[in-house]
Amino acid sequence: MVNRAKIIKDLQKKARIIRRDIIQMLYEAGSGHCGGCLSSTDIVTALYFHHLCYKPDNPDWPERDRFILSKGHCVPLLYAVLAEGGYFPKGELKTLRKIGSHLQGHPDMRKTKGVEASTGSLGQGLSIACGIALGGKMDKKSYTVYALLGDGEIQEGQVWEAAMFANHYHLDNIVAIIDRNRLQVDGPTNKIMTIEPLVDKWKAFGWKVITIDGHDMSQILDALEKAKETKDRPTVVIANTIKGKGVSFMENQVNWHGKAPNKEEAEKALSELT
Amino acid sequence: MKSTRDAYGEALVELGKSNKNVVVLDADVSKATRTKKFAEQFPGRFFNCGCAEQNMMGVAAGLSLTGKIPFASTFAVFATCRALDQVRNTIAYPRLNVKIVATHGGITVGADGPSHQSLEDMAIMRAIPNMIVIVPADAIETKKAVKESVKYEGPIYIRLGRAEVPIVTNKDSPFAIGEAxxxxxxxxxxxxxxxxxxxxxxxxxxxxxxxxxxxxxxxxxxxxxxxxxxxxxxxxxxxxxxxxxxxxxxxxxxxxxxxxxxxxxxxxxxxxxxxxxxxxxxxxxxxxxxxxxxxxxxxxxxxxxxxxxxxxxxxxxxx
Structure with missing residues (x-):
């Protein structure tokens, strides 16, 4: 248990580094999406620095676990973990969204090492994950495919097509994670387009559902372990999160969905993330 | 006289025998697209996606990322209009090795009417960067096109028809992508x-x-x-x-x-x-x-x- 406490503490520390990188990147870029990056930072940190099997020096290693960022607009988070994980130098993060950079405004698998799929048009990542999971089953591979979806994103009909598919083909090597931060571009999800009852919906589609506090590192690790053990059906982790988590003036503020901090805001945010 | 979709069904079976990486996806129209022939011969490599063309394109993209060569088939109007965003963003933009083979191109679809006829698919697919667009003239050329498509690493759209059409090429007619x-x-x-x-x-x-x-x-x-x-x-x-x-x-x-x-x-x-x-x-x-x-x-x-x-x-x- 001592060991686990240390793992959690280290991951929490790592998450703070990632959050700082995100703020700095977005400030440098002058545009981008703060809220959703910060709400899913703890989950993605746990994945990349504890749970996933991958080799930064061999990005195409066939046995690697795959992470598909279906909510592609939160790619600064992915770039931050990939750089921290050793896929490319951290100094390159400040080129985000700039001409000539390999760090596009939304994920481009052909430009950035470690990015598994080009996403950005919402609702498509889970289908890609299904294809990779199916290919893995055909080849008797033991990797798991993780897909991170936004809660607003699941209003896209294609998500439910993919949900049916994963269940129909018994893709127990898929784990969908929903960043349930309750806010989308135009406002709260329950006002823009109700997605509840979320648990019942996924259960009805044949998925194992695990609900957690998406900022509690212990719950995140437990959920990822349980998901991996599930047989014969896919798992969805519904992670209840706070949009803008970690920066007081961004938390639960819908206007921070698609906005970058100015110099003063970035400094204030960084001072809170020490 | 033979329809190009019939030739496609046969070509897929031949390809399936020679290339283990070939997998086939369909969206509940496998009898009409003739992918059913492949499904019967290679049930482990055929995946019916149901009436869900958008997901089918994404699944095809994912399969290609594992080294498979997916053929995704449905009617031309659905492949190019219904699932256009998926084809553009998930397949063409990352230049994935997905073959989109659509039957029921044009008006010779006939009795089903305009909802199932396809008048704009060539224009749409042609306008997408990285996409190759092939429209074979007959059954013989269809087989060549399907087989050649596997030799090219990247997205290809092949438009086929429902109706029987005369044979105008022969087995010795040259066929190279991009060479008329x-x-x-x-x-x-x-x-x-x-x-x-x-x-x-x-x-x-x-x-x-x-x-x-x-x-x-x-x-x-x-x-x-x-x-x-x-x-x-x-x-x-x-x-x-x-x-x-x-x-x-x-x-x-x-x-x-x-x-x-x-x-x-x-x-x-x-x-x-x-x-x-x-x-x-x-x-x-x-x-x-x-x-x-x-x-x-x-x-x-x-x-x-x-x-x-x-x-x-x-x-x-x-x-």
């Missing part, structure tokens, strides 16, 4: 066609010959990348060009040829195709006749463009 074939020589006018209109163009060339007009016929099986060199060559060798396609005259083969002619070698030009209108239910031959996708229309248009050319020359002489 002159299938009849002539030095008065060139008819450039694709798909079912290749056979119709050959018929038109025979009719023109009776009037003393020698027509060259080009089978432009690859719409993109278009064979620019051949277009320039035939534009030099003949006085005018007529393009015939079972597609809207906006954006398809005619537009692709016109782009080359306007940019490189301005040439008198006419189009035979759907005049920016939806068709209706009916028998294929009735629809083709009603919308002027016939040898007679090509003959009329060829005569017209040659006549206008003479007019131009007379004016030139007068001045």
């Amino acid at each position: 074939n002159v299938i009849q020589e002539g030095d008065d006018i060139t008819i450039i066609a694709c798909g079912i209109m290749v056979a119709v163009s050959l018929e038109a060339a025979q009719l023109l010959e009776k009037e003393g007009i020698k027509a060259k016929v080009v089978n432009m099986h690859t719409i993109k990348p278009i064979d620019e060199d051949l277009i320039i060559k035939v534009a030099r060798e003949t006085k005018a060009i007529v393009v015939a396609e079972e597609h809207n005259i906006i954006g398809g083969l005619g537009s692709a040829v016109a782009e080359i002619l306007c940019n490189k070698i301005p040439t008198p030009f006419e189009q035979v195709g759907m005049r920016d209108t939806f068709a209706e239910s009916g028998k294929p031959e009735e629809l083709l006749a009603k919308h002027g996708l016939t040898a007679n229309t090509i003959v009329d248009v060829a005569r017209k463009v040659l006549k206008s050319l003479k007019g131009c020359l007379i004016i030139e002489k007068k001045s």
Whole structure:
């Protein structure tokens, strides 16, 4: 248990580094999406620095676990973990969204090492994950495919097509994670387009559902372990999160969905993330 | 006479035997697209996605990322309109090795009517960067196109038809992606066609010959990348060009040829195709006749463009 406490503490520390990188990147870029990056930072940190099997020096290693960022607009988070994980130098993060950079405004698998799929048009990542999971089953591979979806994103009909598919083909090597931060571009999800009852919906589609506090590192690790053990059906982790988590003036503020901090805001945010 | 979709079904089975990485996806129309033949032979490599074309394209993309060579099939209108965003963003943008083979292109779909006929698929797919667009003329060429598509690493759209069409190529006819074939020589006018209109163009060339007009016929099986060199060559060798396609005259083969002619070698030009209108239910031959996708229309248009050319020359002489 001592060991686990240390793992959690280290991951929490790592998450703070990632959050700082995100703020700095977005400030440098002058545009981008703060809220959703910060709400899913703890989950993605746990994945990349504890749970996933991958080799930064061999990005195409066939046995690697795959992470598909279906909510592609939160790619600064992915770039931050990939750089921290050793896929490319951290100094390159400040080129985000700039001409000539390999760090596009939304994920481009052909430009950035470690990015598994080009996403950005919402609702498509889970289908890609299904294809990779199916290919893995055909080849008797033991990797798991993780897909991170936004809660607003699941209003896209294609998500439910993919949900049916994963269940129909018994893709127990898929784990969908929903960043349930309750806010989308135009406002709260329950006002823009109700997605509840979320648990019942996924259960009805044949998925194992695990609900957690998406900022509690212990719950995140437990959920990822349980998901991996599930047989014969896919798992969805519904992670209840706070949009803008970690920066007081961004938390639960819908206007921070698609906005970058100015110099003063970035400094204030960084001072809170020490 | 044989439909290109029938040839596709056979080609897939042959490919399935020789290439273990070939997998096939369909969206609940496997009987109609003929992918059912592959499904029966290789059940472990066939995945029915149900009525969910958007997800099918994403699954195909994912499968390609594991080294499989997915063939995703449905009707042309659904592959290119219903699932367009998925094809663009998930397949074409990252240049994934997915083969989209759509049947029921054009109006020869017939009785199902305009909702299931496809008039704009070539235009749509042609406008997407990284996408190759192929429209085989007959069953023999379809088999070649399907087999060649596997040798190319990247996204390809192949448009096939529902109706039976005459065989106009043979097993020795060359087929290389992006290299069109002159299938009849002539030095008065060139008819450039694709798909079912290749056979119709050959018929038109025979009719023109009776009037003393020698027509060259080009089978432009690859719409993109278009064979620019051949277009320039035939534009030099003949006085005018007529393009015939079972597609809207906006954006398809005619537009692709016109782009080359306007940019490189301005040439008198006419189009035979759907005049920016939806068709209706009916028998294929009735629809083709009603919308002027016939040898007679090509003959009329060829005569017209040659006549206008003479007019131009007379004016030139007068001045």
